[in-house]
Amino acid sequence: MTVYRFPENFLWGAATASYQVEGAAHIDGRKPSIWDTFSAIPGAVMNGDNGDIACDQYHRYPEDVALMRDLAIGAYRFSVSWARVRPDGASGPGGVNRSGLDYYSRLVDELLSNDIEPWLTLYHWDLPQALEDRGGWTNRDIVQRFVEFSLTVHDALGDRVRSWTTLNEPWCSAFLGYTGGVHAPGRMDGTAGLVAAHHLLLGHGEVTRELRRAAPDANLGITLNFTVADPADPSDPADLNATRLFDAQFNRLFLDPLFRGEYPADLLADLRTAGRHTEFEAAIKDGDLETISTPIDSLGVNYYHGELVSARPDPNGISNEAPVERPVKSPFVLNEDLHVHMRDLPRTDQNWEIQPEGLTRLLTRLHREYLAGSSVLMYITENGAAFDDVMAADGRVNDTKRLEFIRSHLIATHAAIEQGAPVVGYFAWSLLDNFEWAWGYAKRFGIVYVDFDTQVRTVKASGRWYAETSAANAVTS
Numbered sequence: 001m002t003v004y005r006f007p008e009n010f011l012w013g014a015a016t017a018s019y020q021v022e023g024a025a026h027i028d029g030r031k032p033s034i035w036d037t038f039s040a041i042p043g044a045v046m047n048g049d050n051g052d053i054a055c056d057q058y059h060r061y062p063e064d065v066a067l068m069r070d071l072a073i074g075a076y077r078f079s080v081s082w083a084r085v086r087p088d089g090a091s092g093p094g095g096v097n098r099s100g101l102d103y104y105s106r107l108v109d110e111l112l113s114n115d116i117e118p119w120l121t122l123y124h125w126d127l128p129q130a131l132e133d134r135g136g137w138t139n140r141d142i143v144q145r146f147v148e149f150s151l152t153v154h155d156a157l158g159d160r161v162r163s164w165t166t167l168n169e170p171w172c173s174a175f176l177g178y179t180g181g182v183h184a185p186g187r188m189d190g191t192a193g194l195v196a197a198h199h200l201l202l203g204h205g206e207v208t209r210e211l212r213r214a215a216p217d218a219n220l221g222i223t224l225n226f227t228v229a230d231p232a233d234p235s236d237p238a239d240l241n242a243t244r245l246f247d248a249q250f251n252r253l254f255l256d257p258l259f260r261g262e263y264p265a266d267l268l269a270d271l272r273t274a275g276r277h278t279e280f281e282a283a284i285k286d287g288d289l290e291t292i293s294t295p296i297d298s299l300g301v302n303y304y305h306g307e308l309v310s311a312r313p314d315p316n317g318i319s320n321e322a323p324v325e326r327p328v329k330s331p332f333v334l335n336e337d338l339h340v341h342m343r344d345l346p347r348t349d350q351n352w353e354i355q356p357e358g359l360t361r362l363l364t365r366l367h368r369e370y371l372a373g374s375s376v377l378m379y380i381t382e383n384g385a386a387f388d389d390v391m392a393a394d395g396r397v398n399d400t401k402r403l404e405f406i407r408s409h410l411i412a413t414h415a416a417i418e419q420g421a422p423v424v425g426y427f428a429w430s431l432l433d434n435f436e437w438a439w440g441y442a443k444r445f446g447i448v449y450v451d452f453d454t455q456v457r458t459v460k461a462s463g464r465w466y467a468e469t470s471a472a473n474a475v476t477s
């Protein structure tokens with residue numbers, strides 16, 4: 001038996017996001033977000049699901065917080081619905097929906113009275129539809145709207161919330177939303193994705209500056225989704241180039257401006273060669289990169305799987321994308337000669353490969369190439385897996401595969417820490433089975449099972465194991 005002991009004060013958390021768990025979509029002044037609109041498009045979300053009810057956490061948060069306390073969860077990562085707080089995206093005091101803010105105030109109080117740290121994400125994808133109607137993230141005006149929304153939330157909760165994440169996975173917002181059309185708002189335009197990415201980053205930078213001014217001691221950060229891209233054939237220059245392109249568009253497009261104050265030179269050159277640079281370059285104004293690279297305290301790392309990349313299509317033609325029933329596009333602006341292959345690895349029920357050692361490589365790379373010499377700390381803000389759970393006759397959910405998935409990724413995290421990567425916390429995705437975006441309710445990620453007909457919660461084997469692990473501050477295998 002090996003015991004992997006984690007550093008003292010390692011944070012054991014669990015994560016969710018507003019649209020995925022809250023429900024209560026049409027009450028107390030909330031207005032439609034882009035996800036309400038998008039879910040209504042035939043074929044956009046599996047089985048026509050939406051977040052109208054989801055886990056009904058809006059009404060059941062006391063029960064969920066009690067569950068977290070029983071599971072020895074030290075921090076709850078949740079997000080604030082912009083469409084609840086500034087439903088029309090409108091400016092000024094008149095645009096604020098007090099009852100929306102009050103919900104988060106009650107949630108935060110409940111967490112604190114149970115000794116659970118509130119870990120707040122400002123934007124986890126549910127933009128007010130009214131703002132999308134004005135161009136959404138492709139309109140530079142959104143940056144000021146985001147600042148205003150963030151300060152409204154901070155004014156209400158800043159006295160009790162110390163950890164603030166500006167954005168969750170801007171790659172997904174920009175490229176799944178505006179280029180691939182797989183996520184809301186469902187646009188399919190490469191240029192729009194690039195421009196949206198820039199405005200998301202700029203919004204992050206502006207909000208970070210404002211929050212730093214308002215709360216110098218706050219823990220400020222951003223959460224990015226990362227992958228580790230390996231060439232299908234490491235001796236083939238075309239595969240190596242495809243891997244570089246993948247890494248540039250997925251990882252470095254966000255890391256370089258945040259930590260180096262510049263966009264990747266190779267990507268800019270490729271965009272020029274392809275004639276796809278004009279709108280993106282025009283969107284970047286003097287001073288923007290300085291704003292984007294405003295120092296942060298923590299980098300949130302979301303990791304699910306790696307990618308095997310090739311210049312040629314996968315001969316087996318398998319895909320790990322959501323099986324949407326409408327035409328979508330590649331989320332990559334430069335996508336010719338860029339293909340993902342499926343390697344011979346165990347997979348989750350979403351066909352995502354299980355590759356824990358990729359997480360060690362990712363964390364050590366982030367440390368080596370971006371964080372070394374800085375005081376920025378890393379938190380795994382999401383990691384987890386979808387498996388088709390079954391409730392046994394005795395009412396138990398023995399999700400051994402998920403338990404092993406989390407165990408192996410914690411061991412991979414431990415290995416990175418041993419190699420010097422400053423990782424100080426881990427949040428399981430997800431606390432609850434929930435609305436998994438384009439997959440609807442078809443895929444379950446929770447360490448707690450949710451019966452969506454009755455809203456009854458049942459702690460899965462992975463949840464019980466996670467509680468023991470958190471209490472022991474150690475993983476045993």
Ligand code: BG6
Nearest residue numbers: 017168169225436437438439443
């Ligand atoms: C991350 C998101 O991309 O992956 C989560 O931040 C999401 O919100 C998770 O639920 C799982 O992905 P999906 O597409 O299966 O919901």
